[in-house]
Amino acid sequence: MYPKAYLDYLYHFHCDRDYFECHEVLEEYWKEKDATEREIHWVGLIQIAVGLYHQRRGNYKGALRMLQNAHSLIDKESAKINALGLDSRKLVILLEERIDGVRREDPYCSMNLPIADPELQLSCEAMAKKTRKTWGAASDLLNGSLVNRHTLRDRTEVIAERRRQLDLRKRREAKE
Template identity: 35%
Template sequence: MHPIEQFAYEFNVQHDYFECHEVLEELWQAGQRQDESLVALIQLAVARYHHRRGNSAGAMRTYPKAFQKLEYHAGSLSTQGIDVHRLLALQPVFMQTDYEHIPLPLTPDLEQQINNLPIERLQDLSFLRHKHVLRDRQDVITARQIALTARQKK
């Protein structure tokens, strides 16, 4: 599955904003650091994650940055299947104090692709809300330890 398709699936179907961030962060780290449109989507996912967790201050600081980049990269994002014009029109709704899930507006082609994917059962909302502290990070810890050991040997 293409990363933008995965992002849209996680955002709209699973409501897993943390995973949205992870999917695009991986792509960004893999060599597309110059693609600020990915940063716009990552920031939107981060803002949604903060918002759902009740961190309104963090969300309200991040939304404007995300929407500014979304507007700037509207052309690029539209070719990737994001209906940026509808998304930008929803900015006031996203920035309301109380969190509610708002689907990411997609172009008809990407919407159809997402609708054709098998729907997995939504994860436990408590886990999704606090995923950054509840997830298994052993692989990250191990990779960091290996890198540290390699640096110390030099």
């Protein structure tokens, strides 16, 4: 009923608190569609994970920006969020509370998304049990590879693509 990428997102969000992986799996899913057909509610969920990732690292400015954007999208896309088995109204309230905490520079604490669909909740808990994880476990703040995941990834392909695009731009400009 729900896309696998979304279920993976929920798993990483609630079991290992790997917000970087949440971003990766959902962004990849979102980008499978043509740019003109992409559904913006997925971006709101991605931004929640990115905002929590930033807050956990003490980047309150980045966290605030992401969480405010997520709040706006979730609020506007409430029907789509509800169709994903979440309670959009409760999620908006959670985001408002989190934004206030980020403004105060409160330390990070784990957050659970308000799942309204009991079958989705049971399915997610079964996924967690199958992998011997605890659904809703607190984030392991001492796990450096989790907290600083973006600094540990291989960016070779990204850097090469950026160079390629820059070279293409320079060639186009030279022709003009």
